[in-house]
Amino acid sequence: MIPVTKPFLPPIEEYQKYLIGIWSRQWLTNMGPLASDLEIKLKEYLGLKHLLFVTNGTVALQMAIKALDLKGEIITTPFSFVATTSSIVWEGCTPVFVDIDKDSLNIDTSKIEASITEKTTAILATHVYGNPCDVVAIEKIANKHKLKVIYDGAHAFGVQINGKSIFEYGDISTCSLHATKLYHSGEGGLVIAKDPAVLKKLAYIRNFGFNGPENFVELGINGKNSEFHAAMGLTNFFYIQSIHDKRKELTDYYNEKLETLRAKRPIWHKEGTLNYAYYPLVFESEKLMLNCMEGLKGHEIFTRRYFYPSLANTLPYLEKKDFEVTDDIATRVMCLPLYVDLTLEEVNLICRLLLRIQNN
Numbered sequence: 001m002i003p004v005t006k007p008f009l010p011p012i013e014e015y016q017k018y019l020i021g022i023w024s025r026q027w028l029t030n031m032g033p034l035a036s037d038l039e040i041k042l043k044e045y046l047g048l049k050h051l052l053f054v055t056n057g058t059v060a061l062q063m064a065i066k067a068l069d070l071k072g073e074i075i076t077t078p079f080s081f082v083a084t085t086s087s088i089v090w091e092g093c094t095p096v097f098v099d100i101d102k103d104s105l106n107i108d109t110s111k112i113e114a115s116i117t118e119k120t121t122a123i124l125a126t127h128v129y130g131n132p133c134d135v136v137a138i139e140k141i142a143n144k145h146k147l148k149v150i151y152d153g154a155h156a157f158g159v160q161i162n163g164k165s166i167f168e169y170g171d172i173s174t175c176s177l178h179a180t181k182l183y184h185s186g187e188g189g190l191v192i193a194k195d196p197a198v199l200k201k202l203a204y205i206r207n208f209g210f211n212g213p214e215n216f217v218e219l220g221i222n223g224k225n226s227e228f229h230a231a232m233g234l235t236n237f238f239y240i241q242s243i244h245d246k247r248k249e250l251t252d253y254y255n256e257k258l259e260t261l262r263a264k265r266p267i268w269h270k271e272g273t274l275n276y277a278y279y280p281l282v283f284e285s286e287k288l289m290l291n292c293m294e295g296l297k298g299h300e301i302f303t304r305r306y307f308y309p310s311l312a313n314t315l316p317y318l319e320k321k322d323f324e325v326t327d328d329i330a331t332r333v334m335c336l337p338l339y340v341d342l343t344l345e346e347v348n349l350i351c352r353l354l355l356r357i358q359n360n
C-alpha cells in the first residue's frame with residue numbers, strides 16, 4: 001500500500017533522549033526549555049528575528065486575527081485547507097472569497113480590489129503548496145486601502161523569496177507543524193509578526209493573557225505547546241536538510257517520468273524557492289484525473305483531491321458561491337504520494353501506471 005503521505009519519524013532513541021530530560025526536570029509544558037530551544041533553532045534556521053511556537057496552525061491563525069483586532073470582512077482564498085476559512089468565521093469575521101490565479105493557484109491579486117468594501121479589514125491569503133503569493137501586489141493593495149495582511153504559510157516552511165523567509169511578509173505569517181506537514185512536531189504551529197508590539201501581544205494571547213501570575217493584559221487563549229511536541233520538533237530539526245533532499249529527488253523523478261502526462265503543475269513564483277511539500281497535478285480533465293485516481297487505487301496507491309471542493313461552495317455555515325477558476329481547478333487537481341519513505345521504484349511504478357491509464 002502506498003498512502004498519499006506518511007509522517008516523518010526520526011530514530012526513536014533520539015526522541016527518547018529528550019524524554020529523559022523531561023522526566024528529570026518534571027517540566028512538561030508552559031514554555032519549557034525544549035520549547036524555547038526549538039524557537040531559537042527555528043528562528044535561526046529560517047533567518048527570522050522572532051517566532052512563537054504554538055499549539056497548531058489553526059490556533060496560530062486565530063491568534064493572528066485576534067492580535068490584529070480584525071472585525072468585519074476578511075478577503076481570502078477559496079482554494080485552501082478549511083482552517084483558513086474557519087478561523088475567520090471562528091473569530092467572528094466574514095470571509096469574502098476572491099478567485100484564484102489559474103497558474104499559481106494562489107489568490108488572484110488582480111481581483112482583490114473589486115471585493116473591498118468599507119467593512120474590509122484584512123487579506124488572509126495562503127501560499128498554496130508552499131508557492132509564494134504575489135506578496136508585492138498584496139502589500140500594495142493593503143497599503144492603499146489600509147488593510148492588514150495575514151499569510152497562512154502552513155505549507156511554506158523554509159520557503160524564501162529573494163533570499164528572505166516568506167514568513168517575513170505580511171503583518172503576521174503562520175505555519176503548521178502538523179504531523180502530515182513537511183517539517184513537524186506532531187502537532188504544532190508557528191506565528192511570526194513584523195511589528196514587535198504585535199509579537200508581544202501574540203505572546204500574551206498564547207498564555208491566557210497573563211502578564212505575571214496575578215495580572216492580565218489581554219484576552220488570551222491557551223496557545224502554548226508542550227515539551228513532548230517540542231522534543232519531536234527538535235528531533236526532526238536535525239533532519240530538515242535530508243527531508244528536503246529526499247523530497248526534491250522524488251519530485252525531480254516524478255517531473256522527469258511524467259513529462260508526457262496530460263497534467264500541469266502550478267507555476268512557481270519566479271523568485272521563490274521550492275520546499276517540495278506536495279506533488280500537485282492539475283489534469284487536463286476531471287475525467288482523466290478520476291480515472292487516474294481510481295486506477296491507482298486498484299493498485300493500493302492513494303492520492304488526494306487536495307483541495308476539493310472549493311471552500312466557497314461547501315461549508316454549511318456559509319452561503320455558497322461559485323468561482324470560475326477555483327471550481328474548475330478544484331475538480332481537476334490531485335496530489336500524488338510524496339513522503340520521505342517513498343522509494344524511486346514506487347514513484348516509477350506510479351508514473352508507469354498513470355501513463356498507462358492515460359493511454360487507455
Ligand SMILES: *Cc1c(COP(=O)(O)O)cnc(C)c1O
Binds near residue numbers: 056058083126
Ligand atoms: C494544515 C493546514 C492548516 C492547519 O494547521 P494545523 O496545524 O493542522 O491546525 C491551516 N492551513 C492550511 C493551508 C493547512 O494546510
